[in-house]
Amino acid sequence: xxxxxxxxxxxxxxxxxxxxxxxxxxxxxxxxxxxxxxxxxxxxxxxxxxxxxxxxxxxxxxxxxxxxxxxxxxxxxxxxxxxxxxxxxxxxxxxxxxxxxxxxxxxxxxxxxxxx
Amino acid sequence: xxxxxxxxxxxxxxxxxxxxxxxxxxxxxxxxxxxxxxxxxxxxxxxxxxxxxxxxxxxxxxxxxxxxxxxxxxxxxxxxxxxxxxxxxxxxxxxxxxxxxxxxxxxxxxxxxx
Numbered sequence: 001x002x003x004x005x006x007x008x009x010x011x012x013x014x015x016x017x018x019x020x021x022x023x024x025x026x027x028x029x030x031x032x033x034x035x036x037x038x039x040x041x042x043x044x045x046x047x048x049x050x051x052x053x054x055x056x057x058x059x060x061x062x063x064x065x066x067x068x069x070x071x072x073x074x075x076x077x078x079x080x081x082x083x084x085x086x087x088x089x090x091x092x093x094x095x096x097x098x099x100x101x102x103x104x105x106x107x108x109x110x111x112x113x114x115x116x
Numbered sequence: 117x118x119x120x121x122x123x124x125x126x127x128x129x130x131x132x133x134x135x136x137x138x139x140x141x142x143x144x145x146x147x148x149x150x151x152x153x154x155x156x157x158x159x160x161x162x163x164x165x166x167x168x169x170x171x172x173x174x175x176x177x178x179x180x181x182x183x184x185x186x187x188x189x190x191x192x193x194x195x196x197x198x199x200x201x202x203x204x205x206x207x208x209x210x211x212x213x214x215x216x217x218x219x220x221x222x223x224x225x226x227x228x229x230x
Contacts, residue, residue, distance in 0.1 A: 002118060004158075004186075019183070035218060037221075042223065043223060043224040043226070044221055044222070044223045044224060045159075045206060045208070045219075045221035046119070046221075047218045047219070047220065050218060072129075091158060091159070093158075093159075097117075102157070102210065102217070103161055103164070103174070104219060106159045106160075107157030107158055108157060108158045109158060
């Protein structure tokens with residue numbers, strides 16, 4: 001079984017500063033993928049970044065980067081140079097990469113507020 | 117523009133009524149998913165379909181039904197058997213393949229039972 005834990009219900013960050021959102025996971029799969037999504041108040045889930053379990057380099061996508069520590073089973077999202085539009089819920093999710101199912105298992109999310 | 121549409125955005129239902137939520141995608145994706153989201157919760161999988169005319173139950177399928185008669189459409193029916201249907205419903209799709217292929221989401225339907 002797979003599980004995602006996001007221990008920060010809410011976070012505050014000053015505009016233009018960096019922020020780290022925590023995500024730890026548990027899985028018995030050898031091959032898996034970790035995803036981060038953003039959910040603004042409108043409700044739509046927006047894909048941000050992906051990290052594969054066999055990727056040797058940390059994923060980066062613009063201002064988003066993933067601090068992937070496989071031995072510690074953590075995949076923290078780092079947002080650099082925060083903007084007001086980054087205020088949203090952020091969800092971490094995990095999926096097996098083998099087989100056809102590819103179900104995403106979700107954490108409870110972290111609410112991020114960016115202060116001007 | 118390619119994407120996923122869900123309609124309606126807001127839906128009100130009386131207790132005891134069935135209601136169908138629409139989900140359409142023009143991304144040519146193979147797999148489609150329905151999730152339910154309650155306040156303060158992550159997403160929970162209701163049903164998913166990997167090919168036309170085939171679908172599987174997710175973690176909370178009781179009280180829901182789906183069909184997949186066309187590749188681009190995956191409607192969800194919330195039946196009167198669903199005890200607590202008030203929630204936010206999200207539809208997603210994914211291009212099946214060899215790589216990870218993230219799921220793309222529609223804008224969601226907020227269902228309220230009166």
